[in-house]
Amino acid sequence: MAEKRGVTIRELAQAAGVSIGTVSRALKGQPGLSEQTRGQVLEVAQQLGYDVGKLRTGKPRRMLFLYSRHVGSLANNPFYSYVLHGAETVCREAGVPLSLLSVQSGEDIAGQVRRHEADALLGAGYFDPEAMEAIRRCELPLVLVDHFYPGVRCVNDDNQLGGWLATRHLIEGGAQRVAAIFGPPTHYSVSLRAKGFRRALFEAGRLFDPDYEVTLDPVMDYRDAGREAMRQLLALPQRPDALFAYNDSTAIFAIEVCREHGLRVPEDIRVIGYDDIEEAAHFKPPLSTVKMDKEALGIVAARALIEGDTEPNDAALPVELVVRDSSRVAAAEPAAGRKGRRAAAALATERG
Structure with missing residues (x-):
């Protein structure tokens, strides 16, 4: 009996051959399961002596x-x-x-x-x-x-699509040397944004150059790491003429460094971020970004x-390219925008 009282919901799920979420819904009597699955879970729970009282019914109390x-x-x-x-x-x-x-x-x-x-x-x-x-x-x-x-x-x-949209926008605006700054590659969103960045380069026939992709130094202060990453890119023999930063804060740090080096944004280097934080629209120049509904x-x-x-x-959840002054090339926008929307639709269809 002692062993039965110690049965966990994970062990019950493994014994029933279903997920923990399915066990939860079956024991709570929630919809979305077949009667066969619900009965299977309840039968295994009874056999193992699972304490159904462990699993509160209804919405969570906290x-x-x-x-x-x-x-x-x-x-x-x-x-x-x-x-x-x-x-x-x-x-x-x-x-x-x-x-x-x-x-x-x-x-x-x-x-x-x-x-x-x-x-x-x-x-x-x-x-x-x-x-x-x-x-x-x-x-x-x-x-x-x-x-x-x-x-x-x-x-x-949709991080991969967002990274692709941002990079495609820079390429279609005429950028020849598109660089990127990313955070830790272990982060799910960062890894997918990087994947979208590389895919856009590949589809445009650009060879991937690892020198133009910098990862923030994890031991440095966040702001210092972003600024140092941009300094590293500007020190290349051929500095980038466009930058995709994996979030807006990093893009802003990068623009600050560009100014310190006498570079104009977007005339000398076009910059786009990701997330559309409130500061992005009010920054000088207003920052282009990939927008998603963060509250959603x-x-x-x-x-x-x-x-x-x-x-x-x-x-x-869906994402949207927001073009502002930091990456704008007025003459290239109309045709590029139409082409980009068609390609984005194709990519979304392929992935979904």
Whole structure:
């Protein structure tokens, strides 16, 4: 009997040959499952002596917003601040309290989660494998935003298409030496934006030159790393005439360095970022970017948790190219824009 009382929801899912999300929905009596699957889960639960009382019915009583401490405070990270606001909006409307917790590997993550008395977890941003396993051991409904992990419900924007759109825009505007600055390649969104960047170069018949792609130094302060990456690109024998930065903040740091070197944006070098943070439109020059609905990421994730829809899935929300002065080439825009829209539609069709 002692062993049966210790059965976990993960062990129950493995024994039934289904996902943890399917077990959750079956035991809660939620829709979306065949009667055969529901009956199979309930039968295995009975055989193993699983304590159904472990799994509360209905919407969560409290949701916990998790983010990795390595991204810094949310006050200094505009992207995740918007995600949090979207999640908070949904939770407030549903009457579900939402609390906040930053975590990192090596800590007692499960213990911290228990102290918050959370029924559901919304994880935002990159968590290394050790942290992810600790989070999953909490055995609570989980949805990830801006990250991917096998067997977990994930909500992202269409990062690969966004990287492709940004790079294609620079190429169609006449750029010959397109450079890029990326963050850690272990981050899901960063890796896909880089993939879109390289694909656009390939489709344009450009040879990939690793010297024109720089990764931020992880041991440096974020702003310093962005500025140093741009200095590295400007020190090349043939400096780039266009830059795709994996986010808007890095693009802004890069433009600051260009000015210090006497370069004009966009006349000498065209620059585009990603995310469309509020500062992008008000920067001088206004920053071109790839826009996605950041609040929608939090809204979709929180709603999935409240509705119990945590089946493994990698949802990709749409993105949009926003052309402003930092990358604008007036004479090239109309034809390039039409061509780019046709190619973007083809890429989206191929991927979806």
